[in-house]
Amino acid sequence: MTGSSVIDGNAFRTDHADSFAALTSEDRDLLLRRIRVLGPSYRLFYKRPVHIIRGQGSYLYGPNGEEYLDAYNNVASIGHAHPAVVEAVHKQMAQVNTHSRYLQRGIVEYSEQLLATFPSELAHVMFTNSGSEANDLALRVAQQATGGTGVVVTREAYHGTSAAASAISPAVGAHMLGPHVRSVEVPNSLRGTSGEDPGPWFAEKVSAAFADLRGSGVQPSAFIVDTIFSSDGVLPDPSVLGPAVAAARKEGAVFIADEVQPGFGRIGGHFWGFARHRVAPDLVTLGKPMGNGVPVAAMIATTEVLHSFGMNVPYFNTFGGSSVPVAAAQAVLNVIQSEGLAEHAEELGARILNDLRVLGRKHRCIGDVRGAGMFLAVEIVQPGTTQPDPTRSLYLVNAMRDRGVLISVAGPHSNVLKIRPLLSYAEADADRLVTTLAEALADLDHSVE
Numbered sequence: 001m002t003g004s005s006v007i008d009g010n011a012f013r014t015d016h017a018d019s020f021a022a023l024t025s026e027d028r029d030l031l032l033r034r035i036r037v038l039g040p041s042y043r044l045f046y047k048r049p050v051h052i053i054r055g056q057g058s059y060l061y062g063p064n065g066e067e068y069l070d071a072y073n074n075v076a077s078i079g080h081a082h083p084a085v086v087e088a089v090h091k092q093m094a095q096v097n098t099h100s101r102y103l104q105r106g107i108v109e110y111s112e113q114l115l116a117t118f119p120s121e122l123a124h125v126m127f128t129n130s131g132s133e134a135n136d137l138a139l140r141v142a143q144q145a146t147g148g149t150g151v152v153v154t155r156e157a158y159h160g161t162s163a164a165a166s167a168i169s170p171a172v173g174a175h176m177l178g179p180h181v182r183s184v185e186v187p188n189s190l191r192g193t194s195g196e197d198p199g200p201w202f203a204e205k206v207s208a209a210f211a212d213l214r215g216s217g218v219q220p221s222a223f224i225v226d227t228i229f230s231s232d233g234v235l236p237d238p239s240v241l242g243p244a245v246a247a248a249r250k251e252g253a254v255f256i257a258d259e260v261q262p263g264f265g266r267i268g269g270h271f272w273g274f275a276r277h278r279v280a281p282d283l284v285t286l287g288k289p290m291g292n293g294v295p296v297a298a299m300i301a302t303t304e305v306l307h308s309f310g311m312n313v314p315y316f317n318t319f320g321g322s323s324v325p326v327a328a329a330q331a332v333l334n335v336i337q338s339e340g341l342a343e344h345a346e347e348l349g350a351r352i353l354n355d356l357r358v359l360g361r362k363h364r365c366i367g368d369v370r371g372a373g374m375f376l377a378v379e380i381v382q383p384g385t386t387q388p389d390p391t392r393s394l395y396l397v398n399a400m401r402d403r404g405v406l407i408s409v410a411g412p413h414s415n416v417l418k419i420r421p422l423l424s425y426a427e428a429d430a431d432r433l434v435t436t437l438a439e440a441l442a443d444l445d446h447s448v449e
Helices: 017-021 025-038 083-095 105-115 131-146 198-215 241-250 303-312 323-338 341-362 390-402 427-447
Strands: 054-056 059-061 067-070 122-128 150-154 181-184 220-226 254-258 283-286 297-302 366-372 375-380 408-410 416-419
Touching (some): 067 427, 083 323, 105 122, 105 297, 105 323, 122 131, 122 303, 131 254, 131 283, 150 198, 198 220, 220 241, 241 254, 375 390, 390 408, 390 427
Parallel strands (some): 150 181, 150 220, 254 283
Antiparallel strands (some): 054 059
16 A cells, blocks of 8 residues: 555555455455456545446446435536436447547537637647546646756645656655656645745745756756645645746746646636636646546647647547547536536535535534535544544545445545535535535544543
8 A cells, every 4th residue: 555645545445354344245246356357556445345336417326226425526527427428429429439630520619619718828739538648748748848857746746647647646656756756745724834925835845846856957847736736635725826836937847737637617617727826827637527437638738838849749649539539528518618517616616615614613623624616625633633634534434435425535644535526416415415424523523432
């Protein structure tokens, strides 16, 4: 085990005998078969893994009729098995599914609609299969534009699984960071920054990291952040990022906004996370919810930053931008825009956030409640302190799982409840989410009395 909050924070542990004992015989057999054929690197969520056979809207269902409210999945963001996506994929698959080296209207029309959601300077889109690939491509473009290779990331960042992306993802394991990478801490509103303004404090950390790279003979290339700092514990303070981006550009680096998790209306009225911070990226990476379960992702670029790469490096991706994934992405974007789901996320998310803060005032193990839109965090601490308490957080995650609500953890100590309601949530779903957490908290309080 690496100890990563992203990979291992809420992982099923095969070395815990009680975890096996809690499984049905069917699930135990399936688990053992899975371990045998998939190998040791894969992880499952929860002390008692969830067996899923179908999804519908904001819910997932097990083989014996178990119902789970999904408050975590960031892929099927507009709802599981959304009929618009199912229809679009089926229709396109019945016509043609081929790569982007033929003239096709779908990729052009979708790209025009997608780019219209960005500032005009971000004028080009390049398609990939996953967010990992998009970040990999963005790093290549940044290196070509700057002539450097040095990258600064946040302390618990996760940017993907390719060799290049995992080398800038300390959440996968700090030992895997490349020699061209430095990580910096993000200011946490709970623990403060010794009385300093968090924006300049963060910018100073970024400048120092690039200076350290230069001192090692590595020239700056990129500063990349997930714009809700989700793996760092969901840190939505919009005053933090602007000064750091300015500091990175002063060092000669480009700014890559990783929108794989916060993008497509997840964080509310702002369609993209960077817009909350009032910064303009040089490159933006997209993935996860883009196809609502169909693998499709992209990199968005300014003309200036993309110029050198475009003139010198031919780009082709067999499946990136092919007909069926683009059709799925088009359906997702249409649904989000036509149904006002970003605005819905803003309104319902604010209500959930307020309800969670009410719980925070009742339970001393809640150190902080924060979030934006449908991207929320509850930081669990040792009661009456600011000390992280991962034992309590994991108790709550598994207690909610047993009550039919799925969330997970984040942050460097795995003590932050990471809550991502789907954009398809109704008010009743929001009520169930908060009520279930309240019940789990009450049980937790009772168990330690």
